[in-house]
Amino acid sequence: MNRLCRFAIASDLHIALPHTISPKPGFHLVEVSIPAFEQVLAHLEQLDLDFLLLPGDLTQDGEWDNHRWLLNRLEKLPFPTYVVPGNHDLIHPLGDDATIGMGDFAPLYQRFGYDNPQQLYYGCELVPGVQLVALNSTQFDPEGKQLGCLDEAQWQWLAASLPEWGDRFVIVMIHHNVLEHLPHQATHPLGRRYMLKDAARLRALLRANGVQLTLTGHLHIQDVAQTEGLTEILTGSLVGYPHPYRIVELWQEREQIRLDLKTYCVKSLPGWENxxxxxxxxxxxxxxxxxxxxxxxxxxxxxxxxxxxxxxxxxxxxxxxxxxxxxxxxxxxxxxxxxxxxxxxxxxxxxxxxxxxxxxxx
Known part of the structure; x- marks a missing residue:
């Protein structure tokens, strides 16, 4: 076998500096977001990683201060990092003094995948023969209501670009789920908000172009779903039980690509020993x-x-x-x-x- 790459996935970091945390405790432990991420990075920096993938919800609620902290930390890593926005990263289409808007995300993260600061999606050859397709599933309607879908410009770019990468193993990274990870997730009132609204259209386009792997977050659970030739690895939130992150290895194995998946969890932090x-x-x-x-x-x-x-x-x-x-x-x-x-x-x-x-x- 020939190893193509080794990489890590950490999702839904919800980075929150102390002054951005609400005094009312929430459902998840954003209080540990920074020490947990630091511990994960300390582990990853010991490995021979090719890159790190962060599939959205990088910050608690799109705060400028939290995005800037994360940018500063990612710039110090010894391996490249690639990101996409989540629903918590872009909470208003235009942003304000406290939070970024849609037009701010790509310019901020130019060193982390966004070669074109005018669009919130991109493609990148991670290593020879392995292609990342990074999509933005956070949109807004004319009234400013947040939607989980792709915009038409993104659809056109994707339809034109995927055939060009037909000779590469393609990994699609997107925040919202493309496959169901819970029973009847796409239709249940509590589950459908985590699904990409146009998931069926995306699945059809990916299948037509031989894409077999998607990486998502958003739902805060550890799950792998497989449907009609598509495998989706959903990584749980670093600020929620069991505080997971993943190490993935891709191997060329004769006429197949082998993916080895392993999960690690943060077990102890100062003040949170258990x-x-x-x-x-x-x-x-x-x-x-x-x-x-x-x-x-x-x-x-x-x-x-x-x-x-x-x-x-x-x-x-x-x-x-x-x-x-x-x-x-x-x-x-x-x-x-x-x-x-x-x-x-x-x-x-x-x-x-x-x-x-x-x-x-x-």
Missing amino acids: LPELSRDWIAERSFPFMSRLVMGPPFYLQDEAEIAEAAKALRYFWPDLAAGDCTLTFPQLPLEIQAHLETFNATAKIDNQAIFRFQSP
Whole structure:
């Protein structure tokens, strides 16, 4: 075998300097964003990496100060880094004194993929024979409402460019999910906001051009989905349980491309010495409103307040355990119909954190 490259993926960093953190604690631990990222970089700098990929939500809420901190830190790395924006990086189309706008992102990150400061997408040959296609899925409607989709200029560029890279192994990096990672994610009220609205159109275009691999974030869970020849590696958030990041190796193996996937997690930080346990409990303690919405919606439609409260309490660890990947969820205290549905979230194969995948060579 011939190794093509070794790279890392860290997603949904939500970098937040202390003065940008809300005094009201949130669902995820943005309080550890900087020390966690520093620990990850300390590990990555010890490896013979070819590059680092960051698939969006680089900052907590698009703050100039947080973007500048991240830019300064990335410039010091001994390997190149490539980024795309997430929904938290561009919260207003025009920005203001506190937050960047759409026109600011590419000029800021010119050294991290954006060779054309006039557009929020790009292509780059990472190493010989391996092509990155970096897309922007954060758009706004005329009223300034945020959308998760591609704009028409991006579609035209993608349709024209993909055939030119037909002799390379193409990796597409985008923030929103292209494949479903939860049952009925594309249609469920709680899941569809994490899906690319025009995902079906993108899947069709990628298939037509022989693209087999996408990398995404946004949903804050560890998951690998495979559908109709497309594999999508979704990396969980560095500020959420289990605080994961990934190391990937690509190998040329005869007529195939072999991908070796391995997950690492931040285990301890100053003041958070038992980070996994504290983080898992942190989410569980704040899960009641989310779990209540889950059981009040499809397919359960619970209405009785006591039943809703009982189910939400029983599901307090549902999200962190799902976020860890390769999950086996059991809730024997819940009604059988709820148990049966929740079992559809269980992993059918243990591929979310460590696995080997093979793709057809271009």
